[in-house]
Amino acid sequence: MNANEPLAIGIDIGGTGTKFGIVDRDGNVLFSGEMSTKKHKEIGSFIDELYEHLHVLIDKAGGIGRMRGIGMGAPNGNYYSGTIEYAPNLPWKGIIPLAKLVTDKFQLPVKLTNDANAAAIGEMMYGAAKGMKDFIMITLGTGVGSGIVANGQLIYGHDGFAGELGHTIVIPDGRMHEGTGKKGSLESYASATGVRLTALEVLENSQEDSLLRSADKSTLDSKVVYDAAIKGDKLALEIFEFTGKILGLALANAVMFSSPEAIILFGGLTKSGDLILKPTRMHMEENLIQVFQNKVKILVSHLKESDAAILGASALVWESNQ
Amino acid sequence: MNANEPLAIGIDIGGTGTKFGIVDRDGNVLFSGEMSTKKHKEIGSFIDELYEHLHVLIDKAGGIGRMRGIGMGAPNGNYYSGTIEYAPNLPWKGIIPLAKLVTDKFQLPVKLTNDANAAAIGEMMYGAAKGMKDFIMITLGTGVGSGIVANGQLIYGHDGFAGELGHTIVIPDGRMHEGTGKKGSLESYASATGVRLTALEVLENSQEDSLLRSADKSTLDSKVVYDAAIKGDKLALEIFEFTGKILGLALANAVMFSSPEAIILFGGLTKSGDLILKPTRMHMEENLIQVFQNKVKILVSHLKESDAAILGASALVWESNQ
Numbered sequence: 001m002n003a004n005e006p007l008a009i010g011i012d013i014g015g016t017g018t019k020f021g022i023v024d025r026d027g028n029v030l031f032s033g034e035m036s037t038k039k040h041k042e043i044g045s046f047i048d049e050l051y052e053h054l055h056v057l058i059d060k061a062g063g064i065g066r067m068r069g070i071g072m073g074a075p076n077g078n079y080y081s082g083t084i085e086y087a088p089n090l091p092w093k094g095i096i097p098l099a100k101l102v103t104d105k106f107q108l109p110v111k112l113t114n115d116a117n118a119a120a121i122g123e124m125m126y127g128a129a130k131g132m133k134d135f136i137m138i139t140l141g142t143g144v145g146s147g148i149v150a151n152g153q154l155i156y157g158h159d160g161f162a163g164e165l166g167h168t169i170v171i172p173d174g175r176m177h178e179g180t181g182k183k184g185s186l187e188s189y190a191s192a193t194g195v196r197l198t199a200l201e202v203l204e205n206s207q208e209d210s211l212l213r214s215a216d217k218s219t220l221d222s223k224v225v226y227d228a229a230i231k232g233d234k235l236a237l238e239i240f241e242f243t244g245k246i247l248g249l250a251l252a253n254a255v256m257f258s259s260p261e262a263i264i265l266f267g268g269l270t271k272s273g274d275l276i277l278k279p280t281r282m283h284m285e286e287n288l289i290q291v292f293q294n295k296v297k298i299l300v301s302h303l304k305e306s307d308a309a310i311l312g313a314s315a316l317v318w319e320s321n322q
Numbered sequence: 323m324n325a326n327e328p329l330a331i332g333i334d335i336g337g338t339g340t341k342f343g344i345v346d347r348d349g350n351v352l353f354s355g356e357m358s359t360k361k362h363k364e365i366g367s368f369i370d371e372l373y374e375h376l377h378v379l380i381d382k383a384g385g386i387g388r389m390r391g392i393g394m395g396a397p398n399g400n401y402y403s404g405t406i407e408y409a410p411n412l413p414w415k416g417i418i419p420l421a422k423l424v425t426d427k428f429q430l431p432v433k434l435t436n437d438a439n440a441a442a443i444g445e446m447m448y449g450a451a452k453g454m455k456d457f458i459m460i461t462l463g464t465g466v467g468s469g470i471v472a473n474g475q476l477i478y479g480h481d482g483f484a485g486e487l488g489h490t491i492v493i494p495d496g497r498m499h500e501g502t503g504k505k506g507s508l509e510s511y512a513s514a515t516g517v518r519l520t521a522l523e524v525l526e527n528s529q530e531d532s533l534l535r536s537a538d539k540s541t542l543d544s545k546v547v548y549d550a551a552i553k554g555d556k557l558a559l560e561i562f563e564f565t566g567k568i569l570g571l572a573l574a575n576a577v578m579f580s581s582p583e584a585i586i587l588f589g590g591l592t593k594s595g596d597l598i599l600k601p602t603r604m605h606m607e608e609n610l611i612q613v614f615q616n617k618v619k620i621l622v623s624h625l626k627e628s629d630a631a632i633l634g635a636s637a638l639v640w641e642s643n644q
Contacts, residue, residue: 076613085613086611086612086613088611133480134479134480134484148579148580150472150475150477150479150484151473151475151477151478153472153473155472155473155580155581156473156581157456157472157580157581157582158455158456158581158582158583159581159614159617160581161581161613161614162456162472162579162580162581163579163580163581164578164579164581164611164613164614165578165579167578167611168574168575168578168579169571169574169575169609170494171494172492172493172571180611180612182609182611249491249494252490252491253490253491253575254579256486256487256489256490257470257484257485257486257487257490257576257579257580258470258477258479258484258485258579258580259477259478259479259480259481259482259483259484259485259486260479260480261480287491287504289408289410289486289489289502289504290408290502291398291407291408291483291486292481292483292486295481
């Protein structure tokens with residue numbers, strides 16, 4: 001580490017927790033940390049705690065003078081206005097001038113975009129999408145986010161909010177999404193919450209014996225379903241098949257829209273490997289018209305999960321300095 | 323008309339007919355004509371007839387020396403390779419090297435893209451999307467086509483086939499599309515064929531009295547439904563409501579993907595005006611998450627229908643000469 005080399009701060013705000021770190025230009029996360037998003041009902045106290053944590057890391061990394069800027073990813077983060085607007089998964093409602101608040105606190109330039117857009121830029125700079133000009137990044141976490149790159153550029157859209165694939169409707173009049181009030185969106189099925197709801201539904205609607213029946217209902221998640229599925233549990237496999245069917249349909253629709261070279265998946269659900277990827281690929285191909293068949297790669301991000309969100313956010317700083 | 327001014331040839335190949343014309347740089351269609359696509363089982367005889375017709379127009383317009391090139395729009399037309407590939411609505415199957423065949427015949431440079439992409443470029447150069455950097459063009463004709471413009475550029479995608487919104491699945495396991503074999507695509511509902519099928523279904527499934535019951539089943543189309551609807555016919559209104567519900571849902575999904583400033587609609591169905599636009603707008607808004615609500619315009623193309631397809635195709639010639 002060259003002591004004069006400029007560094008970037010990356011902050012990723014998720015519905016549950018927030019990750020932050022200090023990153024060099026080659027994509028090494030030098031220092032990092034984590035805190036709760038959820039517990040802060042007010043944005044002010046959130047930024048105060050964030051500052052306390054980061055302050056320590058900044059000092060360790062050589063002081064504020066080495067920081068080129070702050071890149072932030074957050075649900076419904078707007079690249080143009082620097083605001084978070086009506087984010088269904090965050091505790092702060094309405095329009096929050098996040099970039100301005102963070103700039104005021106840290107006295108550094110701030111770039112904000114939605115978390116999945118940040119992840120897409122991270123994959124393009126350091127990850128599986130290196131060298132690609134057309135790809136779609138999909139994050140399968142608490143929610144489902146996406147970042148769309150076409151002609152080598154991230155699509156921000158007219159208002160800065162493009163890429164909300166998680167909220168597109170896959171099953172009309174389908175499962176209600178508590179955050180948005182909309183029915184049948186991809187996020188209601190392919191997110192951590194969605195898989196959990198599917199598991200509870202499948203257990204309730206079936207008489208079949210299953211390892212999942214003895215699982216603690218309050219901690220039933222895709223990891224528990226995975227553990228049962230690799231033991232051949234029929235209902236657990238059914239849950240992955242159902243989730244893959246819906247995710248595959250959504251991917252097919254996305255492919256017919258922007259015809260990417262690859263779709264990069266990231267997040268908790270991808271840890272189930274082929275259990276989720278196989279049905280997803282199969283149903284994607286099944287719904288594609290011939291001209292798109294057998295040519296779009298579904299890749300899993302190979303960035304370290306703990307680093308990826310921070311890397312993506314920090315990449316915004318370098319991108320705007322090029 | 324300056325006798326030295328260069329001109330462009332625009333050719334639009336549709337499932338039923340092909341339109342062609344000679345256009346100046348200001349978007350005036352100087353000479354134009356039309357022929358059947360459907361009757362040509364072989365691409366060779368199609369190009370021969372096209373040449374015969376255009377040859378006459380080229381002579382009228384001052385000879386081949388004034389022609390800067392040929393722009394073509396066709397279903398599944400590929401901008402990169404100049405081929406038509408597996409077009410479900412055309413009589414020619416497999417991969418057709420259209421640009422090469424037309425270049426060989428006319429001895430002029432040829433640019434090809436899909437018909438809706440060509441329409442989008444036409445709207446951007448001469449029509450309702452003048453000055454816009456983010457919009458989606460949707461053509462509601464025999465089929466449903468789309469062209470997506472983001473960051474001021476048409477999205478061709480990795481393989482040149484982006485923008486097939488008509489084939490995205492809106493109703494999983496819904497109505498079968500005869501051309502693609504897929505179920506529940508936007509095109510199976512919002513195309514001319516789709517509206518006709520909806521009308522036949524509604525008539526069959528209802529006991530309600532309707533002006534449509536006395537219509538000739540073989541010519542029942544959106545014009546006939548329109549004529550009944552403006553007289554207050556309940557089933558006719560139901561057909562528009564149903565079509566608007568599905569189109570609105572598809573538009574909402576497209577908006578959440580690329581967040582355009584406007585959606586430009588073009589084609590037969592738009593002639594029904596508010597009968598189709600009102601339910602479409604309503605259901606689009608209903609399916610949008612809050613951040614996108616009440617800010618995307620749905621506009622109807624104001625280009626003369628007979629000229630628009632030719633203008634769009636010819637615009638490819640000027641675009642590639644800029």
